[in-house]
Amino acid sequence: MNIERVELKRLHIPFKASFEASFGRMSKRDLVLVSVYSSDGKVGYGESTSMAFPWYNEETTDTVWYMLEQFLIPKLLTAEITSPEEVAELFAPIRRNNMAKAALEGAVWDLYCKQKNISLAKGLGGEKEKIDVGVSIGIEPTVDLLLEKVEGFIQEGYKKIKIKVKPGFDVEPMREIRKQFGYDVPLMADANSAYTLHDLATLKELDQFNLIMIEQPLAHDDIIDHAKLQKELQTPICLDESIHSVEDARKAIELGSCKIINIKVGRVGGLTESKRIHDLCKAKNIPVWCGGMFETGVGRAHNIAITSLSNFTIPGDTSASNRYWIEDIVEPEVALIEPGMLAVPTGAGIGYEIKEDSVKKFLVHQKSYSKKTTESVG
The missing domain is CATH 3.30.390.10 (Enolase-like, N-terminal domain)
Incomplete structure (x- = not known):
């Protein structure tokens, strides 16, 4: 090269x-x-x-x-x-x-x-022309403020609403979201390793809200206790921080530690390893999705490209540029082409200019x- x-x-x-x-x-x-x-x-x-x-x-x-x-x-x-x-x-x-x-x-x-x-998506073997995307909502000072944000993103048509949770801000927010917006809203919780098995009773309470998944409820480096927890929950566990390679994914799947895997390109070391994890999960019938790390348009373009692969069946966190930025560093900015959907660029490489x-x-x-x-x- x-x-x-x-x-x-x-x-x-x-x-x-x-x-x-x-x-x-x-x-x-x-x-x-x-x-x-x-x-x-x-x-x-x-x-x-x-x-x-x-x-x-x-x-x-x-x-x-x-x-x-x-x-x-x-x-x-x-x-x-x-x-x-x-x-x-x-x-x-x-x-x-x-x-x-x-x-x-x-x-x-x-x-x-x-x-x-060729486009980055094509180089990776992607086939989709557009992808479903969700949005991630942080921990808000009050449940009322959280509900305001949820309502806005539902109106914008995002295909998945992810709510950050922690002990003391978990069951009540989910209950209020379901009470106000119903059970048709595709909803999930992301714990960022905030719980232990001692919180089993609280985590089991989340089963009543028909969540798509609970993401990384236990320790950032754990796959053993997650396997124990998954047996106790109806809600699928998604692993994020615990998965750094295709080998980590293989072991977690074999142990029954999760039913879903979040593939973050940076966390696993790049697009090549992301594709390997995707291919393994596809063979094992484990759906995957692409998590976000507050990327600019450059990182978002990489996320869009990897999400064009076939087993990315759950909407990811790659929202539009205006979700986080007053001004992005790419043009055109990453924007929804229709409610809750992004186009997969067809131009050479990432498909955006700096x-x-x-x-x-x-x-x-x-x-x-x-x-x-x-x-x-x-």
Whole structure:
């Protein structure tokens, strides 16, 4: 593929409104935008999905930058690769740091598809022309405020409503949503590892609300207790934080730890591993969906592409750009083509252009790495 240069840009993008999950509240997105340049003048783009703090997983924006600069970029610039799948193998000896790996591998996938003049979705084997999407709602100060947001997103036609829950903010919000909007609304709960088996009685209460799933109720690294919990619940358990690879998915499925898996591209180390997990789950009749990490349009484009694969049968979290941002860094912005649906881009690569003026507005730091400098350092 003849990759000549890699550029990193750290961006701070303010949310339209702060967002709270069980692990904390956020007011801005802190990310690394990765650009990969080839000798033919084409550029591929990727985006880190880490946060500024190690609350979702062990990675942060600082660790992502460090891993990219010290290990991943030098490996890429000194290797001869012919396809993006080889990047996953190239990075395999480096333990974890999946979000750093995914940011760079995603940029290579975009570049590869642009060189082949095909869409990223087609490059991954996707067949859908449009995808169903849902929305994620954070923990609100009051149930009344939560109900207002739920009503707005129902009116916008989102195909799944995900509610963040934690002990003390779980049964009552679900009861009030069902009371006000009925049982036809596709509803799920996301716990972000806020519970233990000692909370079994509370979790069993959620069965009455006919939820699509309860996402990651127990520890972030657990698949044993989730198997015990799933036997006690009628509601399907979906695993998120516990799944970092196709091997994790295989073990969880064999143990009966879940009935659904959320595939987040950053969490599992990139698009190649995401596709492997998708293929395994399809063979095992486990439906999957694509979770969101507050991505800009770059990351959303990657999510849309992977969601075009056939076993992504549950609406994901890839909502429109205006859900979180006053201003996105791509054009056109990611927008619904009809209620609750996004088009799968057909243009080369991710199918969106970078808005350089917006990138400059949110830029905190940038650095460029070339084959020449890498060779001189190495």
